Amino acid sequence: MMKLKKDSQKGTLLNFVGIAVLFAALLVFQQSSFASPYMRGILIQCCYVIIMVTSLNIPNGFMGQFSLGHVGFMAVGAYTSALVTKALVQVGVPYTGLPGYAMFLVAVLVGALMAGLFGLMVSVPALRLRGDYLAIITLGFGEIIRVIIQNIPIAGGKGLAEGQAGQPLIGIKNFSNMYVIVGLTIACVALMYAFVRSKYGRAIKAIRDDEIASEAAGINTTYYKVLAFTVSAFFAGVAGAIFAHRGLGTLQTSDFTFVKSTEYVLMVVLGGMGSLTGSIISAVVLSILPEVLRAFAQYRMLIYAFLLVLMMLFRPIGLCGTWEFSLLDTLRGIRGHKPKKPQAPAGVKREEVSEDV
């Protein structure tokens, strides 16, 4: 009895070891000659992209409700948290050292909550639709959020009382401590993993597979859809907050266009709809790749498109399908235990569910 709990505790313990190793590597990296501001910038970019893509995977991958406006929630999180730190600095809270990071975390939380609130407001009307219609309406909401931000005075120029509508928000403090941001990313991924591996995850996957059957299995589909969407928007808000404080000091609404949303959707699809592991891998690869391919920058979108076409032809379930990496299973695999993992057959394509009951 209680095998599930024991397994999970073993896994958690192992994961803590894994995280410790990761931080040690980070420490080595910091000391090494590699650690230029440019490299740190890429690492931080990887972090917020990971949070964005994993959070987008919840509605798009796990729930099968295609959202195209996710970057709008990132924008809400970014601007809210930037204004929070600005306000706190203005009232005289010290922004260096430990109080600085406490302030940053408060700003992240407020930004994320605000994004979650927007997620809630958007999802209630939007999730009455599905498929292409939902994609269009979320796209519309994303753009609406962006245009609203562009037109409110406190979110432009120097911000708050001295703000000017239509200007980029400038003078945002730098909170790009790598340890804090990597830690935050790990925490976000862990929380999303916990969410997905629970009754909530089962309910939203059931909704993805068959909405009518999940109602008939006693699942309040509206509630779980709105909940998943809100949770997803919350974490997009965290990503936005990190983005705002990544050290450039400015935020402009052109950082949050529809093109950015599609890029994140692309990463979700490439990584595998319904695999957080896949999302992380594709987020890291597709954040680093453009930097490596600087010389061909103008062909980037072309390469993306080509990649996507290849993927759809040869592996439509994405890089990882619905598979999740587990340190425990991997170690057991090395020691010769056979992990019992259901593997989606390659080439599986979800059929459209007919609406006739």
Place this chain on the structure above:
Amino acid sequence: MSEQKIVLQAEHLGIHFGGLKAVDDFNLELCEGELVGLIGPNGAGKTTVFNMLTGVYEPTEGKEYLLGSCLNGKKVYQIVAAGIARTFQNIRLFREMTVLENVMAAFTKDIKYGMGRTLARSGGFWQEEESAYTRAMELLSLFGLQDKKAELATNLPYGQQRKLEIARALATDMKVLLLDEPAAGMNPTETAELLDCINLIRQKFHVSILLIEHDMSLVMKICERIIVLDYGCTIASGTPAEIAGNKRVIAAYLGEEDEEEGSVC
């Protein structure tokens, strides 16, 4: 039968879509532990009756009661929570989820932990998960599916998919089970297995079952009462023996011998 407790009751239930009367004046009294068959030619409105009983369609006329409380106007998941579960004519499983997850998804409404305990993995989260797992495995082993728990539902053979769908319906902890053509598309061996399966459910769970079925030998074998629908109207109801000899039923299925007018409704 009459002294038994009535579980599900439908009074003059009817629905029309615009000018079309799909079902008219449908009456049902389903007693505890009873198995009632609902038969009729294609398009007679059998599945529409199911959809009304489960809240997919809002009936335009009449009332529906489960153990005395009115179910009209409730949403599908609320009716499931009240105690009516169903299966579908064309199997509707959560195809990309494992067999185990399919059953556990039906426990969603019974699992008590909230978001906080989910994210912290504490305060009874594992007890709840563990007990849901145990109950799911009990149900699966009842249908001989325990070895397939890690298999994706879509990879099961047809007969087992049917069983899984029934297992999922049972997992909602229902009082009334509505089976929509469970034997459709099955070969005789699978049908025989299904028959055993239904008998097992009746013994173990004391549920009342309403069964839509075209396989007459199955219906005649297991149903205690049969209701016959044609063009949305109830044309007969009674024991299998009565139904088998009923002229209007034979006429509805095979066509009429002499052109009698007005026997449709």
